[in-house]
Amino acid sequence: MYSISEVKSLLEKDSIESIEMLVELLNNSANIEETFERWSEFSIDEKLKLCKVMEKVQSIPILAAKIAKAEDDLKVKASLVKILYKVGDEAVIEILAEFLKHPDRRIRANAVEALGIMNSRKIKDLLMPYLEDPDNRVRANTAVALWKFPEIREKVKQAFEEMLRNENKWMKASAFYAFGEIGIREFLEQLVNDLYNSDEDLAKNAFLALVSYSEKVEEEL
Numbered sequence: 001m002y003s004i005s006e007v008k009s010l011l012e013k014d015s016i017e018s019i020e021m022l023v024e025l026l027n028n029s030a031n032i033e034e035t036f037e038r039w040s041e042f043s044i045d046e047k048l049k050l051c052k053v054m055e056k057v058q059s060i061p062i063l064a065a066k067i068a069k070a071e072d073d074l075k076v077k078a079s080l081v082k083i084l085y086k087v088g089d090e091a092v093i094e095i096l097a098e099f100l101k102h103p104d105r106r107i108r109a110n111a112v113e114a115l116g117i118m119n120s121r122k123i124k125d126l127l128m129p130y131l132e133d134p135d136n137r138v139r140a141n142t143a144v145a146l147w148k149f150p151e152i153r154e155k156v157k158q159a160f161e162e163m164l165r166n167e168n169k170w171m172k173a174s175a176f177y178a179f180g181e182i183g184i185r186e187f188l189e190q191l192v193n194d195l196y197n198s199d200e201d202l203a204k205n206a207f208l209a210l211v212s213y214s215e216k217v218e219e220e221l
Helices: 004-013 016-026 029-037 044-054 063-070 074-082 092-099 105-117 122-132 136-146 150-165 169-182 185-194 200-220
Strands: none
Touching: 004 016, 004 044, 016 029, 016 044, 029 063, 044 074, 063 074, 063 092, 074 105, 092 105, 092 122, 105 122, 105 136, 122 136, 122 150, 136 150, 136 169, 150 169, 150 185, 169 185, 169 200, 185 200
């Protein structure tokens, strides 16, 4: 039987064992539904921990999208948006589309990431405008999400080239992240060259992207 006090106790312990127990508990559809129905009874810290736990559960109810819309704390809202891809109902796509317009960049970036994980062609038209988003993470997540559509890859590459030319170094750093996630051969030389960049952040992101790229190549072999 579901007990909110038990859930709170497990969250407080925050150990590997307690997290595993929570995942098992929340994999029960009735229990996870109850958790969202009683969402207001959790503190902000508890909500954030629950969102991390829910990244490991099999699925979450559509109620989570309604809770995300109503949530006041922006960090909690962003964390909820990030896991909405686990809702097994395409109706959640329209709700995620609303979050794409949110003024908070974390929420927009997480909405793009969630949509990108979903296996639906509906996301292509929804995400295309965000290749020009002013935020570096939103742009990079959008490029990664849209790469699955071969017919628009040239437009995605153009977006990457614009990010590399941008005066904001974080645009370039985020492009490096995306290269590693997708594994684009055309930009390998760029990554290798920037391993020796005098800017430590750019050099670090180039290195991490190359590591991610090599792991993907190994998986394909």
